[in-house]
Amino acid sequence: MGTAATEPLLVCREVTKQFGALTAVNKMSFTLMPGEVLGIGGPNGAGKTTLFEAISGLNPATSGEIIFQGRNITGLPPEALCHAGIARTFQLNAGFDSLTVRGNVEIAAYFGRQNRLIPGLRIGRDVARHVDEALAAVGLTGKDDEIVGRLPVLDRKLLMLAGALASNPTLLLMDEPVGGLNPKEIDHVMAVVRKIAARGITIILIEHVMRFLVQLSSRVLIMHHGEKIYEGKPQGLIEDRNVVDVYLGEGASQRLGNLMKEQASA
Ligand SMILES: Nc1ncnc2c1ncn2[C@@H]1O[C@H](COP(=O)(O)OP(=O)(O)OP(=O)(O)O)[C@@H](O)[C@H]1O
Numbered sequence: 001m002g003t004a005a006t007e008p009l010l011v012c013r014e015v016t017k018q019f020g021a022l023t024a025v026n027k028m029s030f031t032l033m034p035g036e037v038l039g040i041g042g043p044n045g046a047g048k049t050t051l052f053e054a055i056s057g058l059n060p061a062t063s064g065e066i067i068f069q070g071r072n073i074t075g076l077p078p079e080a081l082c083h084a085g086i087a088r089t090f091q092l093n094a095g096f097d098s099l100t101v102r103g104n105v106e107i108a109a110y111f112g113r114q115n116r117l118i119p120g121l122r123i124g125r126d127v128a129r130h131v132d133e134a135l136a137a138v139g140l141t142g143k144d145d146e147i148v149g150r151l152p153v154l155d156r157k158l159l160m161l162a163g164a165l166a167s168n169p170t171l172l173l174m175d176e177p178v179g180g181l182n183p184k185e186i187d188h189v190m191a192v193v194r195k196i197a198a199r200g201i202t203i204i205l206i207e208h209v210m211r212f213l214v215q216l217s218s219r220v221l222i223m224h225h226g227e228k229i230y231e232g233k234p235q236g237l238i239e240d241r242n243v244v245d246v247y248l249g250e251g252a253s254q255r256l257g258n259l260m261k262e263q264a265s266a
Pocket of ligand 1: 019022024042043044045046047048049050051091
């Protein structure tokens, strides 16, 4: 049975992650509705990636609860979460460098959707179709045979996204999808993310590039020292003294204000 639109897709309740004496994420709570795009920002070391690690199962929370589609998924391993419909991309390039673009996405499509205790010897027609769709969704069609280790940075970011999409996610977590890209490349990724959101995939994205974050997100959450210091509309960010002081700064805040005004009048 699917989740009704009025039920949250994801609920994080007092999620805490400690590394020894360091509390990297401190009692984070938030709710995500299906179809939302939630943007997470905050200074370096705020705990954003650690929160993703907990949700995606790569580094489980020390305490707290994570509920996905009404099911308690706290502490489940990454492969179980992937099969349940949670996919993610990484801040740094992740992929099999010596394989081709297609080979990488095939692995995601083949292993990302279900358990494969005894891997088959050939890629079936269904998997091939999922790979074609994922490559097309990010704009990598035609680059199937390129070796991943030789790809430019934009294509590597898109490849991670294609791999995540090939696992057929309901919830997609993106960790700094445009870090290190130039403005034109950022625009390309923005268009891809818009298309993914339009397909109904719920998204959480972490990003320092604020124009990307505010233009894509229906809601924004800002973290500082492992805690939530802001949650609300992107427009409210520049009016929040604390967010301006600890994260945006006056200059960036003004530029962001101008951008949002332009957007509103467009
Ligand atoms: N495996 C780990 N072991 C010990 N400390 C860690 C580990 N991973 C993260 N930390 C610490 O936890 C804190 C939060 O780190 P995290 O990477 O989640 O921040 P972030 O908000 O994603 O930062 P950035 O914007 O720089 O990516 C930092 O102080 C970091 O040094």
